[in-house]
Amino acid sequence: MAVREGVRLDGAAPDVLAAARTESHATRSAIEAPKVTVSILIPGLTAAAEEAARATFALRDVPDHRALDALRESAITAADRFATAAGHFSTAGGQS
Template sequence: MWASVIAVAGTLLGGALTGLIQFRHERAARADRRADALRSALGELVAALGDHRRAMWHREDLRLTGASPEAAAAARAASHATRSAVTAPLVAVSVLEPSLAEPARRAALAAFGIRDATDHTALAAHREAAIAATDALVAAAGRALA
């Protein structure tokens, strides 16, 4: 009889241990998938911010130099496309790692703010501020992922 009790107890403990190990393994795998998704979204966001900065620089440079209306319209359309490309990775980063939501938002707003410069010096200052905000996002992401 004791042999049967020990066998049943061993079977139950073995099943519980197996379930615990599977639970921990799945939790670790879920964390790995989340970290991979965050790294991917961060890469997409930083690239989209860079593309938008370049498009806005070009657009504003054309405006400041008095380019043709056709060239200005094409640059405006390109900047609208690059601005739209920022939205999805910005949301993904903010949802996947809430501590990065504010630095990501500041980087996006700085890139969006490259407009209506009074001269090339102001345009360069806006661009540098946008680069600095993106660098701050990257630094914050490094701390969050460490």
């Protein structure tokens, strides 16, 4: 998602932007299925999974590179929080 927005903000050629858009659609698909699976199998991780996905999708249509960088950092932090929550869930023997 960040790459797509970066090339858009840089005024990339339409073919480059189209390729980046295709890649971001693949990323979205790669996020959604596991997110739903986690939500079904481990409901205690649903909120963290949703937060990480929302933070990633928030990268779309940013006004400038500064906003993109800030939102990218937020997405990384949200993904780290999800990983930490999953680790805690795992070490708690399935208890959150």
